Amino acid sequence: MEPHQSGNQNCHRKSKQRQVNPITAAALTWIATTLSPTNSDNNDQDSRFEQLLSSAPKRFTIYEPLALLPTGSFASEPWASVLQTCDEAARNSLWSSILEQISKAGQGKVTHLAVNEGIPLHKDGEEAENVRRSPSGLKLLFGDFGPAGVVGEEGDEEKEPTERDFEEAFWVGTKQNGIVQTWAPRWTMFSRGNVKEKARVLGGGDRWAVDMYAGIGYFVFSYAKLGMRVLCWEINPWSVEGLRRGALANKWTVRVVQGEDLKLSMEALLASGEQIVIFLESNERAGERIQEAQARGLVRDIEHVNGGFLPTSEPVWRSAWEMTGLTEEAAWLHLHENVGVEDITSRRMSIQGMFEAWAAEDGSSGRRRRVPRVEHVEQVKTFAPGVWHCVFDVCITSSMSISSSSSISNNST
Missing domain, CATH: 3.40.50.150 (Vaccinia Virus protein VP39)
Structure with a gap:
């Protein structure tokens, strides 16, 4: 938003502030408050922190109330090593901070965070084709996505969900071309x-x-x-x-x-x-x-x-x-x-x-x-x-x- 400009000659034009990427803002705060300083010199530490910031994802997609990060987010170095050494509480503080910053950016209220992954062609550990195109590779980072299994009776191929499964699942939605679409990201792909x-x-x-x-x-x-x-x-x-x-x-x-x-x-x-x-x-x-x-x-x-x-x-x-x-x-x-x-x-x-x-x-x-x-x-x-x-x-x-x-x-x- 452009700053208001007054006719008063004593007023100086305010420079337009560049909006910080919400994931970058969350990562910056988390690094400063969570990661302990190392024994190495400040230059090495600054370089490490800079690598973390530069390799953090910048893009995301909102399917309220889910924020979906691109494939491979936080999986490469140095994030993989840093997150592996952190406890669950520290990791959750990063994820919740990302959700908070995205919500503040006016992109919609988000409460769940996941990383998108490709739809596998075959079922996990099997040669059978994944004909249902189940998104079994989806990485769930934060929020309750519903039960991991279903309580339905055994079907010919795999358990079929019941009304209880549908009610307990986490559902998201979006609107494209003026049409609402709804799906459960733990169980269904969205293209x-x-x-x-x-x-x-x-x-x-x-x-x-x-x-x-x-x-x-x-x-x-x-x-x-x-x-x-x-x-x-x-x-x-x-x-x-x-x-x-x-x-x-x-x-x-x-x-x-x-x-x-x-x-x-x-x-x-x-x-x-x-x-x-x-x-x-x-x-x-x-x-x-x-x-x-x-x-x-x-x-x-x-x-x-x-x-x-x-x-x-x-x-x-x-x-x-x-x-x-x-x-x-x-x-x-x-x-x-x-x-x-x-x-x-x-x-x-x-x-x-x-x-x-x-x-x-x-x-x-x-x-x-x-x-x-x-x-x-x-x-x-x-x-x-x-x-x-x-x-x-x-x-x-x-x-x-x-x-x-x-x-x-x-x-x-």
Whole structure:
């Protein structure tokens, strides 16, 4: 804020004070009050303190009431050695001081502190894939993040959470593109980097949408904001609970289909008219359920199908193609995949060929002929050096609509 300037000639202009980074301010105070002076000369001690300050993280992200530090924060030297020699009370005084300084900086009231880490591809100590994308590497520094385990009964693969687990867990939230999203950071990942892709999804559309990997509602909520009804699939119960809470926070009606309800007919499941219906099951059943709904005259026009899974969502592409078979106007498939920067063009061509082959199969079997086209490749963010998280937008139209639009175009020329 600029200082007030008076017309009095005797008043001197005050220099604008530079705001100190809140983590730096907290670290400076903690070093001065907690670390004991060494027996070495002052120059060595000053150098050590300077190294601590310079290597402390400067950035953070607020998901109230959580402050999330970047990957690797306080893990490198000299912080690793210093914190290892401190007792828990001393470490907690640093973490609480950081939270206090961030709150004072007007970034929002924060009470919990953690360090972000990459989502492991496999379960801890196992070769099994981490299909739920559980953030088991998250480093919890300060605050009660809820129980480390769940009290639910043993499931086929791992314990399923109960209502008690959900109530005792620590939940956070944020707002992107005017949409509230909610999740439990101990159990569910949150991808901040796909905010641009979420905004792009908001660009248009109505009627029905399908999300094959719903997560906490990243793209589900973008479709819902457009007034569409959304069918979605997710196998992580923590993500489903986050999606349910987020939907209610945004004032959308939502139904979670799980347990015995999974045996009900699609007609029964859709009868109450919720805007968002999420199936807590593998998306391997999605095509079958959509086919049942369409056979009963429900969910006819599916305009968008989202496949937001990395490193590739290819296992659901054929199902996405099939479930848009009755859409009268254009249908759009948004297919996520990690692709080497030099391979993006060739991958686009191979996807085009894949869908053209399926279109030819439909034509030869007497079904309505449709025309697929990879209209656009969105490079969302870098996933690793030389690798991009890409979204291939496949537009599917009927051959009749293509002919009609061509005729109109020719007549107007």
